Amino acid sequence: MLVNRKLILAHFWLAFVVFGLALCLGAWQMFVRSPLYTWISNPEWYYRSLTAHGTVMGYVFPTLVAMGFGYAITESALQQRLVGVRWAWAGFWLIVIGAIMAMVPVALGRASVLYTFYPPLIGNAFYYIGVVLVVVGSWIWVALMSINLRVWRRAHPGEPVPLAMFANVAGSYLWAWTAVGAALELLLQIIPVALGLKTTIDAGLARVFFSWTLHAIVYFWLIPTYIAYYTIVPRAIGGRLYSDTMARLSFILFLVVAMPIGIHHTFADPQVGAGFKFIHSTFTALVALPTLLTVFTICASVEIAARLRGGRGALGWIRALPWQNPIMLAVAFSFVMLGFGGAGGLINMSYQLDTTIHNTQWITGHFHLIFGGAIVIMYFAIAYDLWPHLTGRALPNLALARTQLWLWFIGMIVTTFPWHWVGILGMPRRMAYYDYSNPAIAPEALYVSLSAFGALILLISGLLFLFILARAHAQPATEAGEYRFSMPVHPVRSVPLALNSFGIWVALMIGLTVTNYGYPILMLAARQDTSVPAVYVGAQ
Amino acid sequence: MSARELFTFRNTYFSIGVGVAAGVFALAAITGFVLLPRLQPELKYADLWDAFCSAAGLPRRSVSSGEIPKSPHRLSEAVLTPTTLARPTQESIGRGATLAQRCAICHGPTGISRADSPNLAGQYASVIYKELLDFRSGARTNAVMSPFAANLSDQDIKDLAAYYAYLPRLPAYHPQEQLPRPRVVIYGAPMRGIAPCGSCHGSLDNKAGSPWLEGQSEAYLKAQLQAFAAGQRTNDISQQMRNVARALTSQEIDQAAAYYASQPPDIIKTTD
Ligand code: HEM
Ligand SMILES: [Cu+2]
Numbered sequence: 001m002l003v004n005r006k007l008i009l010a011h012f013w014l015a016f017v018v019f020g021l022a023l024c025l026g027a028w029q030m031f032v033r034s035p036l037y038t039w040i041s042n043p044e045w046y047y048r049s050l051t052a053h054g055t056v057m058g059y060v061f062p063t064l065v066a067m068g069f070g071y072a073i074t075e076s077a078l079q080q081r082l083v084g085v086r087w088a089w090a091g092f093w094l095i096v097i098g099a100i101m102a103m104v105p106v107a108l109g110r111a112s113v114l115y116t117f118y119p120p121l122i123g124n125a126f127y128y129i130g131v132v133l134v135v136v137g138s139w140i141w142v143a144l145m146s147i148n149l150r151v152w153r154r155a156h157p158g159e160p161v162p163l164a165m166f167a168n169v170a171g172s173y174l175w176a177w178t179a180v181g182a183a184l185e186l187l188l189q190i191i192p193v194a195l196g197l198k199t200t201i202d203a204g205l206a207r208v209f210f211s212w213t214l215h216a217i218v219y220f221w222l223i224p225t226y227i228a229y230y231t232i233v234p235r236a237i238g239g240r241l242y243s244d245t246m247a248r249l250s251f252i253l254f255l256v257v258a259m260p261i262g263i264h265h266t267f268a269d270p271q272v273g274a275g276f277k278f279i280h281s282t283f284t285a286l287v288a289l290p291t292l293l294t295v296f297t298i299c300a301s302v303e304i305a306a307r308l309r310g311g312r313g314a315l316g317w318i319r320a321l322p323w324q325n326p327i328m329l330a331v332a333f334s335f336v337m338l339g340f341g342g343a344g345g346l347i348n349m350s351y352q353l354d355t356t357i358h359n360t361q362w363i364t365g366h367f368h369l370i371f372g373g374a375i376v377i378m379y380f381a382i383a384y385d386l387w388p389h390l391t392g393r394a395l396p397n398l399a400l401a402r403t404q405l406w407l408w409f410i411g412m413i414v415t416t417f418p419w420h421w422v423g424i425l426g427m428p429r430r431m432a433y434y435d436y437s438n439p440a441i442a443p444e445a446l447y448v449s450l451s452a453f454g455a456l457i458l459l460i461s462g463l464l465f466l467f468i469l470a471r472a473h474a475q476p477a478t479e480a481g482e483y484r485f486s487m488p489v490h491p492v493r494s495v496p497l498a499l500n501s502f503g504i505w506v507a508l509m510i511g512l513t514v515t516n517y518g519y520p521i522l523m524l525a526a527r528q529d530t531s532v533p534a535v536y537v538g539a540q
Numbered sequence: 541m542s543a544r545e546l547f548t549f550r551n552t553y554f555s556i557g558v559g560v561a562a563g564v565f566a567l568a569a570i571t572g573f574v575l576l577p578r579l580q581p582e583l584k585y586a587d588l589w590d591a592f593c594s595a596a597g598l599p600r601r602s603v604s605s606g607e608i609p610k611s612p613h614r615l616s617e618a619v620l621t622p623t624t625l626a627r628p629t630q631e632s633i634g635r636g637a638t639l640a641q642r643c644a645i646c647h648g649p650t651g652i653s654r655a656d657s658p659n660l661a662g663q664y665a666s667v668i669y670k671e672l673l674d675f676r677s678g679a680r681t682n683a684v685m686s687p688f689a690a691n692l693s694d695q696d697i698k699d700l701a702a703y704y705a706y707l708p709r710l711p712a713y714h715p716q717e718q719l720p721r722p723r724v725v726i727y728g729a730p731m732r733g734i735a736p737c738g739s740c741h742g743s744l745d746n747k748a749g750s751p752w753l754e755g756q757s758e759a760y761l762k763a764q765l766q767a768f769a770a771g772q773r774t775n776d777i778s779q780q781m782r783n784v785a786r787a788l789t790s791q792e793i794d795q796a797a798a799y800y801a802s803q804p805p806d807i808i809k810t811t812d
Contacts (some may be wrong), residue, residue: 041726042744043736199621273597278572284563344645433728498553503546508561514567520597534749536622 002075005390008413010092012383012390015061016466022056023462027050029088029453030415032419035436035445046432047112052103054115057372059134060099065379066175067091067141069224070168072386074145074250076483077154077162077231093314094137102130114430116128116214117190119206125194125538128186135179140375142172146207147453152508158496164231164485170251171223173506174216174258177513181212181262193534204271205524211262212517219258221371225378226250229298229331232385234486236327240307244488246297248499253290255505257283260512262518264349267356271530277351277519283516291342295335302331304489313539325400330381334374334407339428340444343369344420359430364425365416371460373412377405380465389483407461415454418447548636613774618646618673620748625665628702630648636703639696642688656757662696662805667751669701671775680775710807712755719802722795724788732787737796740780749777765793787796 001008029049032040040046054374073310074082082088104126105111111123149169161169185206190199230247234240241247264281266272303317311317322328342368347353357363384401388394395401422444436445498504524530547557577583585591628703640651643660646655651661656780660668674680675689676697692700723729728736737746740754753761767773767784776782789794 039727043739044745140658196622222639271597273590273595275572275574275595276597278595279568280575282568282571286564326662344793420706431730433727435727440731492577496553497545498551498557501546502549503543504554504557507547508557512561523597533619538746 002072002389004071004075004085007085008072009390010187011064011071012181013316014096016120016383016469018056020059020466022053022061023459025053027455027459029053029381030452033432033453034448036449036452039433043432044109044112047114048106048109049431051106051112051114052106055102055131056117059131060095063134064095064126065407066224067138069227070141070145071380073164077164077485078148080152081168083148083151088144089138091137091140094140095134098130098133101133102127109263109289110538117185119190119203120532120538122190122534122535123194123345125191128191128194130184132183135183139176142176145169145172159390160492161500162485164227164246166248167223167230167251170255170453170502171220173502175220175487176257177509178213178216178220178259181209187416193410197249199534201534202531204269204530205334205521207266208270208272208520208524211265214265215262216258219254223254223335224382225375228378228382229294232382233298233327234301234305235329235484236385237305237322239301239308239324241486241488242297242300242304244492245499246254246293250290250293252499252505256512257267257286259509260516261287267351267354272520273522276516279516281349281351286323295484298331307484319507324398326384326398326405326444329402329405330377332334333405334377337369337373341366343375344369357423359428360419360423361427361429362438364424364429366418366522367418368419369412372414377408380405380408383469386483387469387472388478388480391471391472392477396468396471396475399466400509404461404468407457408466411454411457411461413450415458418450422447575666586698613675613680613703616674616775616777617677620666620670623636623794625669625698625701632699632702633706636699640703646684650710651704652710652712653757656759658756658760659712659805660704661707663704663751664746665701665705666748668704669690669697669750671680672697674775680773711804717802718798722792723798724792725799726794734787742756752805754803756801757804758797761800762793765797
């Protein structure tokens with residue numbers, strides 16, 4: 001039952017349009033810092049573009065996808081009309097206004113501070129206020145998800161919450177809490193300085209606040225993808241979900257352990273004690289668990305589908321899978337990229353190995369593979385799956401969709417593998433210019449060029465994606481039928497209260513945040529001697 | 541749903557959840573705060589408590605605790621906030637003009653020097669302000685210039701900054717043929733850690749406190765670069781300019797000085 005299609009479509013379209021724009025910037029960045037181009041002669045342009053690309057890809061695009069998908073899940077999984085449609089639109093418009101407000105100073109070169117803010121560098125206040133509005137808009141969505149679940153519960157006392165909605169609400173709670181870190185940084189530290197009320201800033205504390213957001217935001221980006229793995233893939237390929245309980249456990253684990261681990265982003269920072277770094281790395285090791293559970297469950301579900309289609313043998317069943325189906329293709333690509341990206345992640349999370357790749361191109365290669373690759377390819381799948389139900393029209397051409405997914409996969413591999421490699425060779429990230437004529441870095445030229453070529457493939461794939469979605473609106477109308485999610489192998493009749501509600505897990509999430517972040521934050525906040533003068537972008 | 545049913549150790553999910561979380565935390569804390577510091581004898585902790593405080597992130601006095609070595613030079617103490625020089629009034633500019641009469645013998649009546657003193661007309665206010673503070677405090681010294689800054693008040697310095705920044709940028713007295721940009725000015729030298737000169741000095745971007753250099757006398761520019769390289773001029777905050785100058789070859793110094801001297805100052809196209 002998808003009633004508020006316009007609302008959902010508005011979120012998806014805005015998400016994908018800004019994605020397309022940021023993609024062009026990404027490809028441009030790749031090109032101008034490669035040996036294929038001389039040099040833009042003004043590094044400012046590079047950082048302007050990088051700030052816009054990072055802000056859109058990191059904050060605006062995934063948030064809008066999660067929101068649009070969340071509204072679609074609410075109506076179709078709970079089989080009830082969305083409560084609070086007006087609020088939902090208000091949230092949407094807040095994001096539009098926030099995004100424009102943030103991007104104008106960036107375009108004017110007044111806020112080239114990169115999406116991680118980089119205090120004590122301080123840009124124009126409107127940039128930060130715009131980001132805050134985007135977050136506030138998304139908090140409206142969080143509240144609506146919670147309210148809609150409550151309304152449903154009242155009408156269905158004791159019944160198991162449908163898995164898609166359970167996961168969706170878990171994701172929204174995770175986001176609500178993890179965004180608090182960056183919000184505190186912006187509201188208490190950066191915005192007062194940007195407005196000129198203060199001229200010094202505790203950059204160390206700001207980085208700790210940002211790390212509070214930085215890890216779990218990754219899981220917020222990832223949750224729509226995981227929801228798609230569990231609740232779209234098995235249905236789309238004609239199989240069943242292997243285990244509903246395993247799925248719930250995975251989302252619960254994300255909720256609990258994604259938060260108290262962010263200090264692994266400050267391994268190289270002196271203001272955090274080694275003891276806390278160790279605690280955070282220990283918890284980081286736990287976060288692999290839900291992903292391993294997921295890989296296992298989804299592989300099992302896919303195997304079920306293959307065997308239902310007559311697949312046989314220890315591995316022979318793989319051939320029986322519906323490879324013509326874009327969703328099948330997307331999930332396979334996503335898993336391959338998740339595998340490589342996950343292996344890279346193990347390197348980042350270990351204190352010693354991290355020192356060799358810290359702040360090198362390895363990091364950017366890594367998160368493009370995981371985020372731009374494994375996660376975003378499933379955003380494409382979600383859109384392909386939902387589109388006929390939202391537009392009332394079939395997708396124009398599945399072969400085109402398959403081509404698009406293939407291009408994204410190939411492009412991502414061609415882009416990110418050399419990207420990792422030059423990182424290992426020591427190429428630093430976030431630099432606008434590399435002198436490839438210098439013998440010391442000349443060997444990297446070939447790999448950077450390869451990467452830039454991959455970026456071109458990605459750009460083509462991204463534009464093709466937008467083209468397919470747009471073309472779908474012009475197809476003849478068809479009835480797509482009810483939008484459904486996968487059924488588990490064993491129908492879910494009842495679920496233990498603990499796995500059907502969030503109380504314990506939200507309490508644990510907050511509790512662990514207090515134990516793992518409380519002291520480092522209080523210590524830095526209490527000290528008087530930790531502030532440094534702000535450096536204003538473009539100051540005279 | 542009742543909280544009493546959920547939040548009780550009779551609920552296995554609750555007891556396992558809380559138990560595992562607390563257990564992992566305790567184990568990680570003991571390892572990180574007690575065991576690991578012990579396994580690193582080279583860190584030389586006085587006792588368990590000292591190791592514990594260090595792991596928690598409390599700053600410790602360094603082992604070789606002693607006086608912080610004092611710099612042989614005075615360093616710049618100039619502080620610039622967004623309000624220090626904001627919106628100068630007409631009176632301020634006027635007072636600056638009066639004060640500047642004393643400076644005209646060397647810096648020229650229109651702020652353009654006929655000798656090898658730096659041109660000041662249209663220089664960024666923050667630069668005039670900072671350099672005068674540094675001359676006054678002794679962070680920058682010059683036998684000819686220092687006495688003129690010694691008795692300036694804070695307000696005098698602000699007024700002079702406002703006045704010189706207000707003057708139009710006129711062509712210098714030693715016009716030459718415009719030279720092409722040398723490599724170090726556009727590209728810097730990434731492998732030696734030198735950013736392009738223009739990324740601070742105004743042709744690409746201007747970083748607060750970096751003067752524009754176009755049209756200054758070649759002898760002056762060269763002398764400043766050599767002074768930075770030799771550590772004779774030390775008023776640049778965080779050694780921004782000394783780090784650059786030390787890494788330059790003498791040929792690059794000549795090229796950069798000649799290039800900037802040959803440029804008309806009105807080509808500066810930055811934020812102001
Ligand atoms: C055509 C595809 C893409 C290309 C060529 C591309 C390229 C780039 C480049 C060159 C950088 C700067 C790296 C540096 O200098 O440190 C960057 C940063 C970034 N990209 Fe992409 N990108 C692409 C797609 C994506 C996608 C799909 C996402 C996520 C949805 C994404 C998210 C980010 C983020 C968050 C940053 C960090 C910005 C920063 O370091 O401040 N990119 N990208
Ligand atoms: Cu992380």
